[in-house]
Amino acid sequence: xxxxxxxxxxxxxxxxxxxxxxxxxxxxxxxxxxxxxxxxxxxxxxxxxxxxxxxxxxxxxxxxxxxxxxxxxxxxxxxxxxx
Amino acid sequence: xxxxxxxxxxxxxxxxxxxxxxxxxxxxxxxxxxxxxxxxxxxxxxxxxxxxxxxxxxxxxxxxxxxxxxxxxxxxxxxxxxxxxxxxxxxxxxxxxxxxxxxxxxxxxxxxxxxxxxxxxxxxxxxxxxxx
Numbered sequence: 001x002x003x004x005x006x007x008x009x010x011x012x013x014x015x016x017x018x019x020x021x022x023x024x025x026x027x028x029x030x031x032x033x034x035x036x037x038x039x040x041x042x043x044x045x046x047x048x049x050x051x052x053x054x055x056x057x058x059x060x061x062x063x064x065x066x067x068x069x070x071x072x073x074x075x076x077x078x079x080x081x082x083x
Numbered sequence: 084x085x086x087x088x089x090x091x092x093x094x095x096x097x098x099x100x101x102x103x104x105x106x107x108x109x110x111x112x113x114x115x116x117x118x119x120x121x122x123x124x125x126x127x128x129x130x131x132x133x134x135x136x137x138x139x140x141x142x143x144x145x146x147x148x149x150x151x152x153x154x155x156x157x158x159x160x161x162x163x164x165x166x167x168x169x170x171x172x173x174x175x176x177x178x179x180x181x182x183x184x185x186x187x188x189x190x191x192x193x194x195x196x197x198x199x200x201x202x203x204x205x206x207x208x209x210x211x212x213x214x215x
Contacts, residue, residue, distance in 0.1 A: 002111075011088045015119040039125050041149055045141045048120045050084065052111035053092035061111050064145065070168060071141040075115075075126050075134035077155040079087045079095035 002059040005051055014050035017062065045073070084113035084120065085134055126152050140168055142175065186213035 005012050039045075049062045063071070076083075087095075092112040101107040113120075118134060121127030126137030136153040148171045153159065170183040173193065181193040184204075194200065194208065 005089075007090070011090075011114075011116060013114070013116040013119075016123045039139070039147060039150060041147050043147060045139060045145055045147045046120075046123045047145075048123065050113040050115055050120060051089050052113045053089045053096060054111040055107070058089050058093075059111065061113055063141075066141075067145050068143045070143060070172070071139075072164060072168070073084065073124075073137075073139040073141060074159075075084050075121055075124070075137040077131075077133040077135065078085050079091050080099070081155070083156065083158040 002052075002054075002061055002065070005058040005060055007058055012051035012058070012060075014048060014060070017047040017049060017064070045071075084115050086115055086118055086121075086132065088116065089114045138164060140164070140171060142171065184208050184212065186215070 045063060047062065047064045049060060052059050052061045063073075085092075089112070092114060096107045096112065115121050115134065118127035118129070118132070121134040121137070122129075124137060124139065126135045127133075128135055133155070135155065136157070136159060137150060138152075138159060139150045140148045142148050149167055151159070151164075166188050169189050170187055173183060173189075174181060177193075180195060182196055184192075184194050187193065191212065192207070194204065200207075
């Protein structure tokens, strides 16, 4: 289950889980990045951790903790951005 | 999930969203500082420094069944997302023996793909069924 985070002055962050980034020569970097950004239907959703606000608490979420459930993952441009 | 901090999420929920939805947002509002997760999902706009409107449906095995990405000014259709989830759930429950034709929604007929149905969809499914 998600851990609660203590609210401190540092902004908590998360990120992708597993597969640490390899050092690549500068020129190849853009190609590598685009390949990594390809999401395909029928394939595994990349796992990640992320801090979250949920019902009055700050918690840590990991996508793989939701295995066994249907998940809708929504991204949006920003809080207070109207739409 | 957006690039905002969890503190901004709290302020948005407490000061605005909780006035739209009783009890506030019923699911976790995730923070993606720097767009690290958004980049992996291919929806982070590096020039603008924000995520675009990506929506991913992930099944109980962690498999992406569908996604949709919109530019910021146009909002999503929640009903369409729900319809897709219902369709994917039906297909999963049928262990792939049933498929949902264009325009399907709960209660409408499904198709049972097999040798007998090849070239005969026109007999059971009419174009009008794609609309409404």
